[in-house]
Amino acid sequence: MAAKDGDGWALCGLGHQHWGLHGATGLLAVHHTLDGMPYVLLQKRAWWSHHGGTWGLPGGARDSHEDAIAGALREALEEAALRADLLRIQGLYVDDHGGWAFETVIAEAEGLLDAAPANAESIDLRWVAADEVTAKKLHPGFAHTWPTIRPALAPLVVVLDMANIIGARAEHGWWKDRAGAANRLLNEIVPLARNGLSRNPDHLPELARWFPRLVVVLEGAAARAADPGPAGVGVEVVVAPGSGDDAIVDAVRAARPWEKVLVVTADRELRERVTALGAMVAGPRWLLDQL
Numbered sequence: 001m002a003a004k005d006g007d008g009w010a011l012c013g014l015g016h017q018h019w020g021l022h023g024a025t026g027l028l029a030v031h032h033t034l035d036g037m038p039y040v041l042l043q044k045r046a047w048w049s050h051h052g053g054t055w056g057l058p059g060g061a062r063d064s065h066e067d068a069i070a071g072a073l074r075e076a077l078e079e080a081a082l083r084a085d086l087l088r089i090q091g092l093y094v095d096d097h098g099g100w101a102f103e104t105v106i107a108e109a110e111g112l113l114d115a116a117p118a119n120a121e122s123i124d125l126r127w128v129a130a131d132e133v134t135a136k137k138l139h140p141g142f143a144h145t146w147p148t149i150r151p152a153l154a155p156l157v158v159v160l161d162m163a164n165i166i167g168a169r170a171e172h173g174w175w176k177d178r179a180g181a182a183n184r185l186l187n188e189i190v191p192l193a194r195n196g197l198s199r200n201p202d203h204l205p206e207l208a209r210w211f212p213r214l215v216v217v218l219e220g221a222a223a224r225a226a227d228p229g230p231a232g233v234g235v236e237v238v239v240a241p242g243s244g245d246d247a248i249v250d251a252v253r254a255a256r257p258w259e260k261v262l263v264v265t266a267d268r269e270l271r272e273r274v275t276a277l278g279a280m281v282a283g284p285r286w287l288l289d290q291l
Helices: 068-080 131-137 141-151 164-171 180-195 219-225 244-254 267-275 284-288
Strands: 009-011 015-019 022-031 038-045 058-063 087-096 101-109 122-129 157-161 213-218 229-232 235-239 260-264 280-284
Touching: 009 235, 015 235, 022 087, 022 213, 038 068, 038 131, 038 180, 068 087, 068 101, 068 122, 068 280, 087 122, 087 141, 131 260, 157 164, 157 244, 164 180, 164 213, 164 244, 164 284, 180 213, 180 235, 213 244, 260 267, 260 284, 267 280
Parallel strands: 022 101, 157 213, 157 260, 213 235, 260 280
Antiparallel strands: 009 015, 022 038, 022 058, 038 122, 087 101, 229 235
16 A cells, blocks of 8 residues: 555446546535525636536545545545635545446535645636536536535535434333433444434435534433533534423524435434424434444
8 A cells, every 4th residue: 555556547337448447536615605606616727637617626546545535525625725624524425437437525615715826737726606616617427416515515414313313212111210221222323423424314415424523402300411611522412401292392493594404213203393493303223223
């Protein structure tokens, strides 16, 4: 394993040549302005490069030791001086050509971050409103995947009705130690923010992985499982001061207008309350099968 050991041409199952012996990856940084419009950071490729002069994503060949996210973040730093700590990974889309794939890493940016060509592979870097992307001369690969990726620019927030999920899990003796049962479940849930969902939520674009922001709502005796605040990267614990259902509804209302919200619960009345606010719903089994 060595840096740049992925550089080179590869032949996919469709008989096309692609740059990247181990596949390739790119970073799609997105920031939503207050009016809800997503802006994406596009790179104009150097004229000497493959499809030079077209607009696409900072990216390139993956090294043999890298996953798609590590490769995309490295390429974004090398080509656009874009720092990983200013981004939150929210999705991964895989364009599989048969034996070779380009993986698009969608990442939420804190703002319209400063970005400038950091090496000879870029002519220009520019934040472009999503509605204006197709007006540019796009790299053919990016032009092909953009219609699929465009609906996936909104971040996903998953709000968990922990009391309902713990009950559905039916762990032996959970009712005698609700805080312990909640703590065990919380420890299993935290990695989902880091590793992503293995099952796509219904009614959302099909990505290889969604990396949601998780809001865990605890109430009653289970509230002793954790202090309010962050439980890990991408996880927020909310201790309900009263009704857990009311706290879940408040969490749905607190989401930003451009975020997609999914509430995990089997409670019929709660499902009606949150869907009236525009949230999606899934049952506890959808979550538990991913742990």
